[in-house]
Amino acid sequence: MQALPSPDELDELVSTTVRLRTSIEQVITGRPALVRxxxxVLLAEGHLLLEDVPGVGKTTLAKAIAxxxxxxxxxxxFTPDLLPSDLTGVNIFRAQTHEFEFRPxxxxxxxxxxxxxxxASPKTQSALLECMQEAQATVxxxxxxLPRPFLVVATQNPVEMEGTYPLPEAQRDRFMARLxxxxxxxxxxxxxxxxxESSDPLDRLRPVTDAPHVARLIATTRRLYAAPTVKRYVVDLVxxxxxxxGLRLGASPRAAIQLLRAAKALAAMDGRDHVLPDDVQELAVAVLAHRLLPSTETRLSGRTTQDVVTDVVARVPLPRAEQPRPRRALG
Structure with a gap:
């Protein structure tokens, strides 16, 4: 078993996420739960899908994080004529050296x-599958x-809007959360x-951390303790x-892994070295709903997969008291 994060490591993680949250909320106002x-997702080294109508701040949030x-x-x-090589890169022949050079x-x-x-077309969308799952690209x-940490923040419009292609199930499953x-x-x-009124607040944002620091925080997050009862709770929900x-397709084993990782990140942001069932419940809709396919009856009744996950969380029993943890929570 890996050693739990030290109090100093957790303090560093909390202070960094506070700086990140303060920075992002200079641009995205009034939506603390969204930023949280x-x-x-960033600390869990996942990928984030932002879905909503145009003009509500999806791209602005992505830029603020970056x-x-x-x-x-x-x-x-992404456009209909975008090619997979426009994402992953291409080999260019250099006449001077008579060799191919990879342009990422x-x-x-x-x-x-x-x-x-x-x-984008499904063919181009699928070019991201290997990148998002394995942090590599084959050309x-x-x-x-690919460099680590690696975070994809993608935006999409509702599928009812003109010129959109629904994301394949395999592509949606690569995103840790949809917001x-x-x-x-x-x-x-x-x-x-x-x-x-007179300027764009994005222009005033300055970095508050860097990639190596984020990589250390990700490693710290993964060392948090999840009791067997909490893990069983995740499996029971999935x-x-x-x-x-009400569903034609339930959540995959990947969904269970990512739900637990995201719950660890949420716990770390709160300064805890262990996961609570509350962390899992808070993230269940964001992590699970976009991976599910509703039945015909569910669609006709006007219910969404978010509604189904909410019902699942309400009826799955909470775990019993956890076993003693290796170390007390931070006071």
Whole structure:
């Protein structure tokens, strides 16, 4: 068993996430829960899918995360004519040397912003599968490692809008969490008007951490303790989606792994060295709902997969008291 994070390591993680949250909330006002889950995905080394109608701040949130970290950023504007090589890179023949030279694409960055990912063809979307799962890209039979940490923040419009392609199930399953930005409150929108009346607040953002530091925080997060009862709770939640009559497709084993990793990140952000069932419940909808396929009856009734996950969380029993932890929680 790996040693648990020390109090100093957890303090460092908490202080860094506070700086990141403060930086991002200079731009994304009035939505602390959204920023909290986005940072949990970052610390869990997952990928984030932002879905909503145009103009509510999806790309702005992605940019705010990228600008708060001092690391190379790749930007991809997905369009119907985009090719897989436009993402991963291409080999170019150099006449001077009579050799091929690899020119890396925008995925070769620590943070990759994918704008309107569901406007690209399925063939181009699938080019990200290997990158997101294995942190590598294969071009012309040769495999190139991607820099770590590696975070994809993709935005998409609802599938009912013109010019969109639904993401394949395999692609959605690569995203640790899907978040809906939503419209801001009246107070937040007024504050946004004040902030952006004469300038863009994104221009004022400065990095508050860097990629090597984030990599250390990710390693710290993975060493948190999850009791056997908490792990069983994760498995029970995921298993319940596979048996739910309102779903044609339940959550995959990958979903269970990513739910536990995200719960560890949430616990670490709260300064704890152990995971609670509350952490799992808080993330269940964001991590599980986008991986599920509703039945015909569910769709006709107007219920969403988010509703189904909420019902699953309500009916799956909470775990019994945990076994004693190796070390007390931070006071």
């Amino acid at each position: 889950v986005a940072l949990a 600008r708060s970290i001092d690391a190379p950023v790749g930007r991809i504007q 694409g925008p995925v070769f960055a620590h943070v990759v912003i994918g704008d309107e990912i569901n406007r 012309d039979g040769r495999t190139y490692p 809906t930005v939503g419209y801001p409150s009246v107070e937040s929108e007024l504050e946004m008007l004040e902030q952006q 298993g319940a989606t596979r048996e739910d009559p």
